[in-house]
Amino acid sequence: MTIAASLKKRLKYFDVDVSFSCASKSMMVMIGPSGGGKTTIIRMLAGLETPDEGQVIFGDDVWFDSDRRINVTPQKRRLGYVFQDYNLFPHLNLLDNAAFAATDKKEVDALFDLFKISHLRKRKPHMVSGGERQRCAICQALARHPRLLLLDEPFSALDVITRRGLREELKDLKGKLSCPIIYVTHDINEALFLADEILPVVEGKNDDGWMQRTITREPGTGTTAKGAREPRLALVY
Amino acid sequence: MDYLALYVTLKLALVTTAVLMVIAAPIAYLLAYTRFPGKSLLEALVYLPMALPPTVIGFYLIIVMSPKGFVGHAWESLTGGSLLFTFLGITIASIIYSIPFAVSPMKAAFSKIDRRLLENAYVLGLSKRATFLRVIIPNSLSGIAAAAVLVFLHSIGAFGVLLMVGGSIPGETKVASIAIYEAVETMNYQAAGMIALSFIPISYAFLLLINKLNEDSRT
Known part of the structure; x- marks a missing residue:
């Protein structure tokens, strides 16, 4: 497709x-x-x-x-649509969040194993780290096939x-x-x-x-400068 | 002590609260999430009972609920009974009198929910109705509870509206606030004092509950 x-x-x-x-x-x-x-x-x-x-x-x-x-x-x-944040419903624990629209609830366990968040299934979103929330958000999206x-x-x-x-x-x-x-x-x-x-x-x-302009050029004015700042920072790591 | 009046008051407040939670939720949803022509007019209309003197509300309710008014007439041809001077009549009056106190906190609670959460529910396949029930309501519980407490307190304090629409029929329309008024009229200060005193712990406890709910919703 x-x-x-x-x-x-x-x-x-x-x-x-x-x-x-x-x-x-x-x-x-x-x-x-x-x-x-x-x-x-x-x-x-x-x-x-x-x-x-x-x-x-x-x-x-x-x-x-x-x-x-x-x-x-x-x-x-x-x-499936994963945002920067705000995918998870604050009133549900991670498991219920991921199973929210799941076609088969049993698959959620497998997804949680894959993303290594099985131990957090009963936690609410605000009780886990940002990375764990995003893992759960991906599980939520994937569980819908x-x-x-x-x-x-x-x-x-x-x-x-x-x-x-x-x-x-x-x-x-x-x-x-x-x-x-x-x-x-x-x-x-x-x-x-x-x-x-x-x-x-x-x-x-x-x-x-x-991309080429952004990587090679000195930060100048306008669009190039705007785009260049962040990737340049990222190259440091 | 006039336990019967207290009983009518509590029954009225409970029925009013229960019915208003159901009526106010969709109104609050419309006001919080949708845009349509005439929305500000509808919003002002919903809050109008808060801005009108209770006797003015009572007056118009008498007009529409009397056997010649359209609501009263329809009711009479349906059931053969009257709406004025009945428990049902004062319940309707009490509901209209308290609508703003139900809609306002609910609308505030609904508006606080991030729109992206709702969009995510749509993407996950939930209809708007299912999103309302599965996402909006569970995330607005403290606002809904605050609305319920406010409506309850506001209805046990209703006086002018109820007196005009219901009069003072013991066991039917004579609520505690009217009982106090009548006791004072007949110089029976002891009876008035007893009922009055019973209000203080109830109202105080509910106000503490509201504060608690507001704190919870902030965290």
Whole structure:
């Protein structure tokens, strides 16, 4: 199954206008400076925001088509979406959170073993660390057997060591999953480590030269400077 | 002591609270999460009973609940009975009188929930209704409890509205606040004092409970 999207949306400071596709068993990393429209694009794939124009097609299913006035609700797209935070419901323990939309509750135990959080199953989200919360959030998304996995800077709120560990776990996991994965980050190291394909997005548009410019150029003005600061910091570690 | 009046008061307050929790939740949901034309008008209307003198509310309730009013007329043709001077009549009055005290804390509690949690529930396949029941309600319990306590306290203190709509029929519409008023009217200060005294520990205990709930919701 392949996800193919062509999206246009007018935002306050720029317009989003991108086309891309991502096949099963493949991870596409969307990279670019913060505030460049990456999250808006992901939210349009999830059905949480409506594009002004375009199509989102998953395999043979049309999720969105502005010409044919098709817009499938987020509930019916059956995808996994891991945010930077706020995936977990504060009133439920980790196990109930992961099993929230599970097709088979028994699988959650296996996922918890895989992500090494079985001992925390009865803890509430606020009682565990940020890394453990994000592990649980990934379990929650996977337990639904998603057709597409969206990860929007899932490790950005974590410390560098934890982030690096989870990055590796995710790379291992990728081999076991059969759905397309779209991963959003502003960290060039992370992108190079994880990606099968890279889609640089700057001010809502695909800009293939962005990574090269960001790594090689001195921080100057405008977009390049904005994007350059964070990856440069990341290179230190 | 007029136990019967105390009993009517507690029964009225409990029924009012139970019914209002169910009515106020969807109203609070609309006010907290949706945008529609005329929303501010609806919101002001919901809070209007708080801003009106109880006798004004009572007056209009008499107008609509009397056998010639549209609610009273409909009720009479359905059941043959009257709404005025009945327990049902004062229950309706008490519900309308306390609506703002139910909706306001619930709306505040609902608004505090992060929208991203709701979006995650949608992505996980929950309908808006299921999200309301499985995510919003369980994460607003302290706000809902605060609403319940406020409504309960507000209803045991109701006087003007109930007197106008229900009069003072023992065992039916004569609540404790009316019993105190009548006892004082007849110079029976001892009887008035007994009932009055019984209010203080109840109200005090509930206020402590509200404070506790507010502290819990802040952490």
